[in-house]
Amino acid sequence: MSADPAAATRPRNRKQLIVEAAGRVFSERGYHAASMEQIAAGVGISAAALYRHFPNKYALFAECADLMADRLVASLDEVPSGAGLADVLTAVTRVTVAHRASGGVYRWEARYLNSEDRCRLRAKFGHVVGRVDEAVQREYPLPDERLRAAAALGAIGSIAMHHTSIAQRRADELLLASALRVAATDPAASRGGAPAVELPARPVPRTRRAEILAAAVPLFARDGFPSVTNGQIAEAVGLAPSALYRHYPGKVDILAAACLQAAGLLAQGVDRSLHEVSGPHEAIVALAATYVAYSFEYTALNSVAEAEVAGLPADLRRPVVLAQREHIAVWEEQLRLARPELDPRQARALVHAGFGVAVEAGRALRWQDSHDHREAVTALVVGALGL
Structure with missing residues (x-):
């Protein structure tokens, strides 16, 4: 009996391809607006074939949410303990820029995870912030309770929140330099120097x-x-x-x-x-x-x-x-x-x-x-x- 041609040509990394495609769709459209059909189309398979790998959209979404966090953790695990700040931030920047199309899942969409999955994701990102903060404090010691580490990661992660066309190498260099400047900034040094801001009054609902x-x-x-x-x-x-x-x-x-x-x-x-x-x-x-x-x-x-x-x-x-x-x-x-x-x-x-x-x-x-x-x-x- 001859082998199934479809099975013979099915890529061994199909599950990974599905998660990559799903990350892009979830980032672009949001969790609720994304459909399994759209994700399947991004891989070139049917929705029925998609369900052989993931029982429902939520399971696929949770996998996507874990993927970038796991990539960041893995990239930092390859950086020796005690490495310089530039080496630590370079590892984070390369991963983030390389996968910018799926990074939008994390800033806003992760709120749709259930409490258990959200806690697990928070712990992974907490590990990333902790590694960055260790490097920040070695180079620029200040009692800022991880503020600069979080801010530096915000500069790097911003690449996932817009569609400006920029070469990967240039984006790496630009965002790394930006994050390094953030890490070197003393948040308390400019007290009294910021201009007074007059915002519009909070609208009073009169209708x-x-x-x-x-x-x-x-x-x-x-x-x-x-x-x-x-x-x-x-x-x-x-x-x-x-x-x-x-x-x-x-x-x-x-x-x-x-x-x-x-x-x-x-x-x-x-x-x-x-x-x-x-x-x-x-x-x-x-x-x-x-x-x-x-x-x-x-x-x-x-x-x-x-x-x-x-x-x-x-x-x-x-x-x-x-x-x-x-x-x-x-x-x-x-x-x-x-x-x-x-x-x-x-x-x-x-x-x-x-x-x-x-x-x-x-x-x-x-x-x-x-x-x-x-x-x-x-x-x-x-x-x-x-x-």
């Missing part, structure tokens, strides 16, 4: 539509947009679920309104911060201070806007993406004026590195808002940009 939006944002931030029901939103504002439709055509329109509100608040803050700056260096510091202040002040709104924009349909996503691009363009212009040796792609990638620093440093500080925390994170963002 039923505004009340619905204000109630929905913390739910989206906590549970993820796909997991929140109209019933939960309606209950939070004392309405029947059917009454929501008098104010929004659907739940996705509430999300679009949240993303646009986030973009509008940030744009207003930027306009105010750049009103009287005297040069590009001062402008970058003002932009960093504004973004950090906004991230601490509007943590839930910012996380929703960053994590959920990919879930918007194209017509609702377009104005949000345009607003985000305009914001990045302001940074890019000022950064290139301050550092004319950078080309547009390098500048854009560095701007995103600054955002990554703000996110991971803020998380390390548990988003506990204080003037000192804002100044510390601002200093780390400015360090990441090379100013």
Whole structure:
């Protein structure tokens, strides 16, 4: 009896190929929007064949979430104990840049893991942060409770959060240099030096539509947009679920309104911060201070806007993406004026590195808002940009 031709040609590493393809789809579309059919298509197999390797989408997602963490741990295990900071960060950078297409799973999507899988993933990343922190403290000893280590990893991990086209070698060099600068920055050294930031006042919900939006944002931030029901939103504002439709055509329109509100608040803050700056260096510091202040002040709104924009349909996503691009363009212009040796792609990638620093440093500080925390994170963002 002849062997099955399909079995004969089936690659031995098919499971690995499936996980790689799944990581890309989960990163691009988000956990809930991704389908097994899309993942199967990325490998060139049927969805039925996919289920021979993974019983369901969650099992595949959990495998993807573990994969990058395992790669980072393995890469650091190859670095000798006591190695220099540059060697430690080089190992992390190479793995992260090489697998940037699947790295988006970790910043926002890991919240969809169950508690056991999330704890296991957190322990692996904790090991990575610990190894980086050991190297940071050997080279630049400061009692910062892993803040610089987390921020340096945020600079490196930012490559997974945008689509700027940049060669792998150039990305390695750019992000490694950025992370090294972050590690060398004393977060406390610039106390009293950050500019005062005047953010727009927190919107007061004066209409039923505004009340619905204000109630929905913390739910989206906590549970993820796909997991929140109209019933939960309606209950939070004392309405029947059917009454929501008098104010929004659907739940996705509430999300679009949240993303646009986030973009509008940030744009207003930027306009105010750049009103009287005297040069590009001062402008970058003002932009960093504004973004950090906004991230601490509007943590839930910012996380929703960053994590959920990919879930918007194209017509609702377009104005949000345009607003985000305009914001990045302001940074890019000022950064290139301050550092004319950078080309547009390098500048854009560095701007995103600054955002990554703000996110991971803020998380390390548990988003506990204080003037000192804002100044510390601002200093780390400015360090990441090379100013």
